[in-house]
Amino acid sequence: MISKNLNDELNKQITYEFYSSHLYLAMAAKFASIDFTGASTWMKTQAEEERIHAIKIMDFIIEAGGEAKITGFEDPEVKGEDLKSIFEQALEHERFVTERINFLMSLAGDEKNYAAVNFLNWFVNEQVEEEATAEAIIKSLKLIGNDGNGLYQIDKELGARIAVGGAEPQK
Numbered sequence: 001m002i003s004k005n006l007n008d009e010l011n012k013q014i015t016y017e018f019y020s021s022h023l024y025l026a027m028a029a030k031f032a033s034i035d036f037t038g039a040s041t042w043m044k045t046q047a048e049e050e051r052i053h054a055i056k057i058m059d060f061i062i063e064a065g066g067e068a069k070i071t072g073f074e075d076p077e078v079k080g081e082d083l084k085s086i087f088e089q090a091l092e093h094e095r096f097v098t099e100r101i102n103f104l105m106s107l108a109g110d111e112k113n114y115a116a117v118n119f120l121n122w123f124v125n126e127q128v129e130e131e132a133t134a135e136a137i138i139k140s141l142k143l144i145g146n147d148g149n150g151l152y153q154i155d156k157e158l159g160a161r162i163a164v165g166g167a168e169p170q171k
């Protein structure tokens with residue numbers, strides 16, 4: 001069984017994960033519009049992963065005997081106009097998601113809901129990975145600066161990310 005409080009907070013997290021998916025899809029569209037097709041592919045894959053995160057939480061609530069709710073959210077807003085600032089926004093968003101996961105983890109711990117603690121552990125590890133990935137991309141972008149050749153190369157590398165489900169990356 002799952003407490004109403006934890007159920008409600010997990011439902012909120014479903015919304016945040018779907019919002020993340022929309023935000024990254026909006027970033028994918030932005031990258032495509034400024035001709036960074038590799039970065040666009042990377043963000044589309046990220047958006048797909050976020051959708052899977054949302055469904056993972058939904059399935060956990062259902063399995064735990066709770067009530068999963070799908071709600072709407074505000075329009076995502078992409079704030080930057082270039083690769084670095086948009087990836088910085090993505091990192092900032094991931095840091096917010098990490099805080100949310102940590103909050104959920106402490107809630108589950110306080111309630112001695114060890115099934116939820118165990119479930120949320122996957123998200124704790126995922127957040128470490130997601131922040132580290134975004135930080136590494138930003139670090140490379142800082143070194144590249146405005147160098148056209150460097151930007152071309154990193155876009156190509158970002159486009160090589162394997163899509164969720166193993167589809168061929170965009171060439």
Ligand code: FEO
Pocket residue numbers: 017020049050053094097130
């Ligand atoms: Fe599902 Fe990127 O947090």
